[in-house]
Amino acid sequence: MTLDRRVLLLILPVLLAGYALAASLVYLAQRETLIRLETARLERQIDALEMAYRSDETVARSVLSVLDAAPELPALLRDHRENARIDALARRLEDTVTALMGDRDAFASLAIFAPNRSMTYYHDNSGDPFAGISQEQVNLAGKQWTGETSPSRDIYLTDGHTSLLVVGNIVEDEPRSEASAQPGSNAALVQVAIRPLRLLDIWSKIEAAYQTPIEMGDQPLPALATLSGAGRIGSATYVRITPHADYLPRLLARLKIFLVVGTLAISLVSIGVLLLLIRTFVTRPIAELDRQASEIVDGHRNDFDAAGRSGIEVGRLRNNLKILQQKTRDSLARARAATYTDTLTAIPNRPHFNIMAEEALAQAQLTGAPLTLLFLDIHHFKLINDRYGHAVGDLVLANVAQSVERVVLHHAHGAAATVARLSGDEFAVLLSVVERDASPIADAILDLFSDGFALGHDFYPVGISIGIASYPDHAKSVQELVANADAAMQEAKARGRNRVVHFSDEIETERGRARLIQGEMTRIVPDAEFHLVYMPISDRDGTIGACEALLRWTSPIFGPISPADFMPLAERNGMFAEIDRWVVDHALSDYEHLAETLGTDPFLSINVSSAELTETTLVPFLRERIKAYGVPSPRIVIELTETVPLENENVFNSIVALRREGVHIAMDDFGAGFTSVLNLLQYEIDTIKLDRYFLDHLIERKSIDTLQALISLCHAENMHVVAEGIDSAEKWQTLIAAGCDYFQGYGIGPPMTIAELRDWAAAGNVHRPERFAAATNCGRAITPPGDFRGMT
Known part of the structure; x- marks a missing residue:
């Protein structure tokens, strides 16, 4: 929305509301004024009626006075049968009406009533030979005779429709004495009637204007409504004008329309003037600045125009924008x-x-030169942050980057080389125009971490795995190149870390197989394809007092699949909870058979992912299953794997809840993950299981003192120590000497089903203190059959 429109939308409602309020106040004031004006107008109309009435009354009385003074009238009264006198009187009447009314066609009549109240003479100027006096005039004459009226003073409007003004006077043929109150015997009533043209004209206009008839009476008439007028127009004639019910609303409606139209007109004019002023002095200069700024952003302009006559504020805004533009350019360069x-x-x-x-790949596609990518992953870097703090971790990462970059530039021999940081502890080395194997560069990087990473005089226990992929042998795009180098790095980690692996068809096949296994897991039938095996655990005397339950999966398509292959997929896909519950349920159901086989109440170790401990449903499920199968909870050992860091609050709460149930907690594969001794002390772990690769590393380096110190620390904290991967007498004796409590490995016993374990126990393997005697005598290690990597 443009600035002009926004201004319009802001101003228009305010102006309209202001003018509407003003118009409402004006309406309220004008309404009262209008009512007062109309009331005054009604009063003037009544005054006009009175004036017209008085004027016509004067004419009628003048006619009567002239006739009364005429000498023919007394003679006529004495002998009313003389036609000559009648004709003379008629002409006299017509001449008088014409002279006084100014209109020869104006109606006038003369009626004479004898003392017996009978009409003896009637004449009018209508020219109608059959014309006669109206009954109303006759009735009125009777009232004049009886004195109900005062014929010498009153004039009567007989009817608003017949519209005659009637006056009367009693005439004597002889003068009457002042003492006589009654007319003489020869007295007659002379009655004159005229048509009040002026009064009728005003009367009809009033009725037309107010669309209502005028009320008339011989008594005072009070006003009846808000708008009503009443008054007297004659000595005994009263009128009342009450306009039609729609008259005042129509006037008010016209007032409303006038005010609405006026308000809108004034509003539009005001808005137009304001918009013109605002557009001229505010919005147009701002819009011009916006246009120039947009052109600068689009690259069509380099700077703002010089300030015009747009006002101080807009000029200041222009200068500030120029300053901001320069700062933005500087910031953009830094950004x-x-x-x-x-x-x-x-x-x-x-x-x-x-x-x-992408640029290097495009160049390689043009020149045909190879492009090699090294994908680097730092091991155990989280330990640095946890043990030494993030500041030290940042320092280690910065020095790793510098060291790797220095090594790459030294060994690249002129090849275009780029070292980049992909994520927290992942790096990439991109090598262009490498005509020979990149392994020397990878080996040189690997040497940086041969004994941990050296930083000054300190060594930090981190390692590195490197995966290598190249174009065009292994990939056709950057995404594919990175994915394949990452897959090779993952394979290096799977093979024991701290090594270099080149991407190969075997890795691609394995990755494809992993995808197929993942798809197969979506339709797995646990009871039909899963089963448990149990691996014995011996004490220092060679007695089997515990077993670890291990899961095995036999796919109808792929056959036996190692847990090392499907458990990481299950954890990534969120299936670990279902699998862990299946293992817990079936292991607890087999406990009774284990006790019968071993002849004692053994410890039963069950692996549970640490990610499972983030769920609040594990502890209630385990409690219910222990109760259902009647297994003593102190004989259950829950082994945790490091899927989720132990620092997680839910994990901590779950461990506390499990210990309250009497269950023991063991940390599996200690030395191969990120768990520190501080974590073990903090979470009150009952048992630690030393990873076999960790043990091999210590034994190969003759780090017996380190091993003894670690075991002593665990004993000092009331923790038992289990050594994994015992497959030779040398390991057995070394760990016995170091103070280890329990032992597990193919030298003790392989993973077996319940039936196989029963046969194995029947052969006397449950208690064998001489278990490694033959191996000691012949000086060779006991090697388990086949590849058992990851099976425990």
Whole structure:
């Protein structure tokens, strides 16, 4: 929406509301004024009626006075049969009416009533030979005779429709004495009637104007409504004018229309003037600034125009925009440099790496030269943050980046090389025009982490795995190149970490197989395809007092699938909860058979992912299953894997709840993950199981003192220690000497079903203190059959 429209939308309602309020106040004031004006107008109309009435009354009395003074009238009264006198009187009447009324056609009549009240003479100027006196005039004459009226003073409007003004006078043929109150015997009543033309004209106009008849009476008439007028127009004639019910509303409606139209007109004019002024002095200069700013942003303009006559504020805004433009240019230059640089390590970040990789791939496609990518992943970096703090962790990452970049530039021998940070502890090395194997560069990087990473005089226990993929052998796009190098790095981690793996068809096949296994897991039938095996655990005397329940999956399509292959997929897909519950339920149901087989109440270890502990339903489920199968809870050991960090609050609460149920807690594969000794002390772990690769590393390096110190620390904290991967007498004796409590491995016993365990126990393997005697004598290790990596 443009600024002009916004201004219009802001101003228009305000002006309309203001003018509407003003118009409402004006209406209220004008309404009362209008009513008063109309009331005054009604009074003037009544005054006009009175004036017309008085004027016509004067004419009628003049006619009567002239006739009364005429000498023919007394003679006529004495001998009313003389036609000559009658004719003379008639002519006299017509001449008088014409002289006084000014209109020869104006109606006038003369009636004479004898003392017996009978009419002896009637004449009018209508020219109608059959014309006669009206009954109303006759009735009125009777009242004049009886004195009900005062014929010498009153004039009567007989009817608003017949419209005659009637006056009367009693005439004597002889003068009457002042003492006589009654007419003489020869007295007669002379009655004159005229048509009040002026009065009728005003009367009809009033009725037409107010659309209502005028009320008339011989008594005072009070006003009846808000708008009503009443008054007297004659000595005994009263009128009342009450306009039609629609008269006042129509007037008010016209007032409303006038005010509405006027308000809108004034509003539009005001808005137009305001908009013109605002557009001229405010919005147009701002719009011009906006246009120039848009052109600068689009690159069509370099700077703003010089300030015009747009006012101080707009001129100041223009100057501020110019200052802002310059600062923005400076910031943009710095941002461009920072956008493509990792702020911690000062090397290219992932977006910059993607751009450079696309450019390098396009160049390689033109020249046919190879393009190689090394994907680097730092191990145990979380330990650095947890143990030494994030400040030290940031320092280690920065020095790792610098060291890797220095090694790459030293070994690249002129090849275009880029080191970038892809994420927290993942790096990439992009090598262009490498005509030989990139393994020397990868090995040199690997050497940086041979004994941890050195930073000054300190060594930090981190390692590295490197995956290598190249174009065009392994990928056709940057995304594919990164994905394949990542897959090779994952394979390096799976093979024991701290090594280099090149992407190969076997890795691609394995990755495809993982996808197929993942698809197969979506339709798995646990009771038909899962089963449990139990791996014995011995004490220092060689007695089997515990077993670990291990899950096995036999797919109808792929056959046996190692837990190392499907459990990570289950955790990533959110299926671990269902699988863990299946394992817990079936392991507890087998406890009775284990006790019968081993001849004692053994400890039963069950693996549960730490991610499962984030759910609040595990503890109630385990409690219900223990009760259902009657298993003593102190004989249950829950082994945790490091899917979720132990620092998680839900994990901590679940561990506390499990211990309240009497269940023991063990940390599996200690030394291979991120769990620190501080975590073990904080969460009151009952047992730690030393990872076999961790043990192999310590034994190979003759780090017996370290091993003894670790075991002593665990004993000091009331924790038992289980050594995994016992497959030789040398390991057995070394760990016995170091003070280890329990032992597990193929040298003790392989994973077995309940039936196989029963046969194995029947062969006397439950208590064998000489278990490694033969191996000790012959000096060779006991090697488990086949590849058992990841089976425990």
